[in-house]
Amino acid sequence: MTNDTEKTTSSVPALTAEELEKIDSLSYEQARDQLIQAVQALEAGGLDLDASMRQWQIGEALAKRAQKLLDDVRSRLDAAQAEQASAGATAGTQGNLS
Numbered sequence: 001m002t003n004d005t006e007k008t009t010s011s012v013p014a015l016t017a018e019e020l021e022k023i024d025s026l027s028y029e030q031a032r033d034q035l036i037q038a039v040q041a042l043e044a045g046g047l048d049l050d051a052s053m054r055q056w057q058i059g060e061a062l063a064k065r066a067q068k069l070l071d072d073v074r075s076r077l078d079a080a081q082a083e084q085a086s087a088g089a090t091a092g093t094q095g096n097l098s
Contacts, residue, residue: 012053015061023061028069035062 015023023031038059042052 012050012057015057020061023065026062026065028066031062031066031069035059035066038062
């Protein structure tokens with residue numbers, strides 16, 4: 001009889017630092033394409049539980065990478081728009097002539 005408070009551990013190891021580093025070096029397009037492949041592998045079925053969990057872990061890491069890249073681009077665009085708005089507010093005034 002097992003104790004309900006016992007923790008079960010997965011036989012699927014977490015992604016290694018090397019795997020995460022490789023994912024963190026991908027471009028947005030590469031991460032997106034690999035994420036699509038991971039999702040397709042899961043949707044196709046036929047994987048055992050461990051392989052499915054592994055694909056899910058990879059997909060999660062790829063999705064986070066793609067989202068980080070999109071967030072970085074959004075941040076740069078917001079900064080550029082704010083700078084442009086600030087420059088436009090003083091255009092043609094004495095303040096920008098000095």
